[in-house]
Amino acid sequence: MQIAQNSVVAFHYTLTNDAGEVLDSSEGREPLAYLHGAGNIVPGLEKELAGRESGEKLQVTVTPEEGYGENQPGLIQEVPIESFQGVDDVQPGMQFQAQTQGGPLMVTVTQVEGDTVTVDGNHPLAGQTLNFDVEITEVREASQEELEHGHVHGAGGVEH
Numbered sequence: 001m002q003i004a005q006n007s008v009v010a011f012h013y014t015l016t017n018d019a020g021e022v023l024d025s026s027e028g029r030e031p032l033a034y035l036h037g038a039g040n041i042v043p044g045l046e047k048e049l050a051g052r053e054s055g056e057k058l059q060v061t062v063t064p065e066e067g068y069g070e071n072q073p074g075l076i077q078e079v080p081i082e083s084f085q086g087v088d089d090v091q092p093g094m095q096f097q098a099q100t101q102g103g104p105l106m107v108t109v110t111q112v113e114g115d116t117v118t119v120d121g122n123h124p125l126a127g128q129t130l131n132f133d134v135e136i137t138e139v140r141e142a143s144q145e146e147l148e149h150g151h152v153h154g155a156g157g158v159e160h
């Protein structure tokens, strides 16, 4: 069957940036499973998978606008180290949930200088062109329960 609204799709993928560096891959893992049309994966990839079938291989290039968005300088902030109460040793690369006016936001520590910590609320892949190498391994109808939850259950999806 062809991938359409409410299909459950499983696929293997390798994600590289424009420099050819592998950013993520399902190699050695279960294929990733998602519910088509539910916004489970980046819009640019979801769009290209529509109408495809199990067994197909494709390469998809996703621009930042259809991926994780452009880098927004306004999401980079300097905060005093005292705001990290309960954290012994704040280090670059650590991620924290920050409370913002727009709701909770995942931020990554990018720099620690004395008592000042720089945090970045952009997605780590924001501003990057994403190159996906995809192999579709399964296409099936979603169950009623999966449609209600808006995600896939079982292998490659949500276990609960």
Ligand SMILES: [Zn+2]
Pocket (backbone or CB within 6 Å): 149, 151, 152, 153, 158, 160
């Ligand atoms: Zn669920």
